[in-house]
Amino acid sequence: MPTQRTADPKRLIAFQGAHGAYSDVACRAAFPRMITLPCNTFEDAFQAVQSGGALLGMIPVDNSVAGRVADVHRLMPRSGLHIIGEHYERVNHHLLAPRGATLRTVRTVLSHIHALPQCSKFIRQRGLKPVVYPDTAGAAAEVARR
Template structure:
């Protein structure tokens, strides 16, 4: 049933699949070969929502996502922070001593870089974590393992040789929940607004564009730049800001942004995940 289906990139058992099951346990998760396919599943009515990873606390930004978001035609309606626990999984009977190489998504490999290097294991990039687990099960070579979730190990009948092999204990991935139509939370709630904009390649252009956020007390929690169409003359910026567009502070900040920037595009207005508040409280204590 499309109305109760959520799409994600990867094979069954991927961390995106885990995120879907965690946030929407009543929905059926739909595996897709690529991020573009997950977007298409929503556009074509095969799924109501899509769960897309955008950044990781260890590996940083997920490649291509911020290029897909403005072109994808979907709206951000929520966010989710998923603690990532990587497992070293291998065919039954395999041992640590016999391993030669480890397959997984490039993000997972980078998140476990120290663990692999210390054990002399050769990392091999794969399309996704669960797909790597499926291939390791198919090859049934005791010298080849995968980095994947415990769910993937269960699905593909693999043995977990080690659990929690990520290099950082804070390893967390932020996901965005996307839909065909916007779902705007009420004014006064704890809200995040995500937007894209461009500035001219002139001195102080970004400073002037963002000045309204500072003068109106709007907190920018994320700001990233990247080139547009491979050109070096102008940059496009992705920003997450705290607040609702219908609240006065953000209204004024957006007015100033629209005056100094070009092609301002609001990608979504959605409830802030509780992880944000907990992280802010922890930072205040530190």
């Protein structure tokens, strides 16, 4: 199977985040025959489509708990791109920690700015410090490296 580096751009769908992020999951659910192209920022994902590096981009515009995704609402009007469809993705968050950690030893929670409010009750009840990370999958990878 081709990777995003070797694939025809017409088979690529750009998203913000790392492989495994909720946007990656949404891309794979909505377009199972396409190859996902991770981008560091929303702007990078828009640029991938604008430059022809990807055929499509799948970008979250609203979150049922955290509201609209402000960066996207700022970028979209001047991008020259337009919405051609929508996909709703249910998310289920999990608390991950390095091997040997327990709920008593965890002090901080790394996650996406829109995922943290979805878990705010859990975080607050345990006195944890929320730390914003670019995407959920990247946060999980960072925790695994520690």
